[in-house]
Amino acid sequence: MAKSILITGGAGFIGSHVVKFFIKNQPSVNIVNLDKLTYAGNLQNLVEVENNKNYTFVKGDICDENLVENLFEKYNFDSVIHLAAESHVDRSILNPMEFITTNVVGTVTLLNVAKKFWSDFSDKLFYHISTDEVYGSLENETDFFTETTSYDPRSPYSAAKASSDHFVRAYHNTFGLPVVISNCSNNYGPNQFPEKLIPLAINNIKKNNPIPVYGKGENIRDWLFVVDHARAIFDIFHKGVVGQTYNIGGDNEWKNIDLIKLLCKIMDEKLNRPKNTSEKLITFVTDRAGHDMRYAIDSSKLKSELNWKPSVYFEEGLEKTVDWYLNNEPWLENIVNGNYKNYYQDLYKNR
Ligand code: NAD
Ligand code: TDX
Numbered sequence: 001m002a003k004s005i006l007i008t009g010g011a012g013f014i015g016s017h018v019v020k021f022f023i024k025n026q027p028s029v030n031i032v033n034l035d036k037l038t039y040a041g042n043l044q045n046l047v048e049v050e051n052n053k054n055y056t057f058v059k060g061d062i063c064d065e066n067l068v069e070n071l072f073e074k075y076n077f078d079s080v081i082h083l084a085a086e087s088h089v090d091r092s093i094l095n096p097m098e099f100i101t102t103n104v105v106g107t108v109t110l111l112n113v114a115k116k117f118w119s120d121f122s123d124k125l126f127y128h129i130s131t132d133e134v135y136g137s138l139e140n141e142t143d144f145f146t147e148t149t150s151y152d153p154r155s156p157y158s159a160a161k162a163s164s165d166h167f168v169r170a171y172h173n174t175f176g177l178p179v180v181i182s183n184c185s186n187n188y189g190p191n192q193f194p195e196k197l198i199p200l201a202i203n204n205i206k207k208n209n210p211i212p213v214y215g216k217g218e219n220i221r222d223w224l225f226v227v228d229h230a231r232a233i234f235d236i237f238h239k240g241v242v243g244q245t246y247n248i249g250g251d252n253e254w255k256n257i258d259l260i261k262l263l264c265k266i267m268d269e270k271l272n273r274p275k276n277t278s279e280k281l282i283t284f285v286t287d288r289a290g291h292d293m294r295y296a297i298d299s300s301k302l303k304s305e306l307n308w309k310p311s312v313y314f315e316e317g318l319e320k321t322v323d324w325y326l327n328n329e330p331w332l333e334n335i336v337n338g339n340y341k342n343y344y345q346d347l348y349k350n351r
Helices: 012-026 066-073 087-093 096-117 154-175 197-206 226-239 254-269 300-306 316-325 329-336 339-350
Strands: 002-009 030-035 054-058 079-083 124-132 178-186 186-188 212-213 220-225 245-247 253-255 284-286
Touching: 002 012, 012 030, 012 226, 030 066, 030 316, 054 066, 054 124, 054 339, 066 096, 066 124, 079 096, 079 226, 087 096, 087 154, 096 154, 096 253, 096 284, 124 154, 124 226, 154 316, 178 226, 186 300, 186 316, 197 316, 197 329, 212 254, 220 254, 226 245, 226 300, 245 300, 253 254, 254 316, 284 300, 300 329, 316 329, 329 339
Parallel strands: 002 030, 002 079, 030 054, 079 124, 124 178, 178 245, 186 220, 212 284
Antiparallel strands: 220 253
């Protein structure tokens, strides 16, 4: 049983849910959350656990080898759950280099330190959190990504994530480092930075601003409620087999345009607007460069071997998400009133 876990990127969207899930479900373990607090990191995501005696936050960069070594020395980690990453595809198109630095160099820095400190690999685990995007884009609606689908990353983001996955496997094969990897589909839920489709649309609908839908809105994503992802990570962490990969998905494919229409309907109800008001905000804009058409995950391995399945029905999860954003106005306003304005201007002005 793990006693001291380093979680990287724990102030971000998924990471903060993972930190909270572990503290709630395994309160005896010590958790150190190492996060650089980039634009995407937010300590407000962690207020409910910040005073927990088994939880420590460290502001720092996963690329800083000295810092990571000092933390291994001080806390004697037996496990790493690695979520820190640059995570937004559109930003990777604007600035690929940051993605290589954090996602590739940062991951290899962590692998090197774990290899150095874990002279004995028994009861150790390096758990790398990855994405379905490494598998590329599906064109045929009967195809699904499985754990053996060949990698075919097509954006700077997914290329950097794919590269980090390769390094993790290489450290397992070459040095025997005990690793496990999971590749998950699109997450949604509370605390997601409003650069991603769902919270961006919620914010724009609320303010009566246009909802930018790339291309014709025909692209398909498989959506999973973030707490279901955190639970999958918990299960894989405890029951996953070293050296294995697990796909995590929601069995929940939506065309972007249909998802946005559903969101508009929910928002009309929540904001007491007449039916079909928010749909009028839908604005088709220039497509994302290299926009992957469809992601669809086959997570039957995780279901059959570790007995996991998604638990939150999409309409219910989407409603919970809308409620969270409407009830947490200061969280959202803090973000959208800051540097976000410049980001939004730069990305959307010529679309
Ligand atoms: P996010 O952008 O919300 O959070 C990333 C966190 O990493 C932030 O807190 C940020 O401050 C931190 N970080 C960034 N660079 C760092 C560095 N150099 N050192 C330390 N910390 C740093 O991302 P997310 O959506 O929560 O994604 C978390 C992980 O899950 C990523 O690895 C991502 O690739 C993966 N993933 C995300 C999704 C999704 O739908 N969001 C789906 C599958 C997999
Ligand atoms: O303004 C927008 N308009 C739009 O049509 C935005 C931001 C997105 N989109 C489209 C692009 C995608 O087809 O919506 C879909 C979802 O876009 P994002 O929320 O940016 O997610 P995606 O590009 O699918 O990647 C996400 O899932 C996999 C996460 O950002 C990644 O971190 C994760 O690995």
